[in-house]
Amino acid sequence: MARWFLGVIAGALILAIIFSAPAQNVMMVWLVMNLIMLIDMILLQGKNRKKFQSAKMTQCSFCAELIQKQAKICKHCKEAVAQ
Ligand SMILES: [Zn+2]
Numbered sequence: 007m008a009r010w011f012l013g014v015i016a017g018a019l020i021l022a023i024i025f026s027a028p029a030q031n032v033m034m035v036w037l038v039m040n041l042i043m044l045i046d047m048i049l050l051q052g053k054n055r056k057k058f059q060s061a062k063m064t065q066c067s068f069c070a071e072l073i074q075k076q077a078k079i080c081k082h083c084k085e086a087v088a089q
Pocket of ligand 1: 066067068069070071080081082083084085
C-alpha cells in the first residue's frame with residue numbers, strides 16, 4: 007500500500023472528527039493520529055524486514071525455499087546450489 011494513500015485516509019479521518027464534534031475531540035484526534043503513526047510504523051517495519059531478507063537470502067532453484075546467498079548446499083533439499 008502506498009504511503010500517500012495512508013496520508014489521505016489520515017487526513018480524511020481527522021477532518022471528519024474535527025467537523026463532527028469541533029470542541030471536545032482534540033483528544034480523539036490525538037488518539038487517531040497515534041493509531042495512524044503506529045500503522046505506518048508497522049508497514050515500514052514489514053518493508054524493512056523484506057529488504058533485509060532479500061539482501062541475505064536467495065531462492066533455491068530446486069525446491070524454491072529461501073536459503074542463504076553464501077550457501078553451497080540447500081538446507082532444505084540438499085542439492086548443490088550454483089553461486
Ligand atoms: Zn533446495
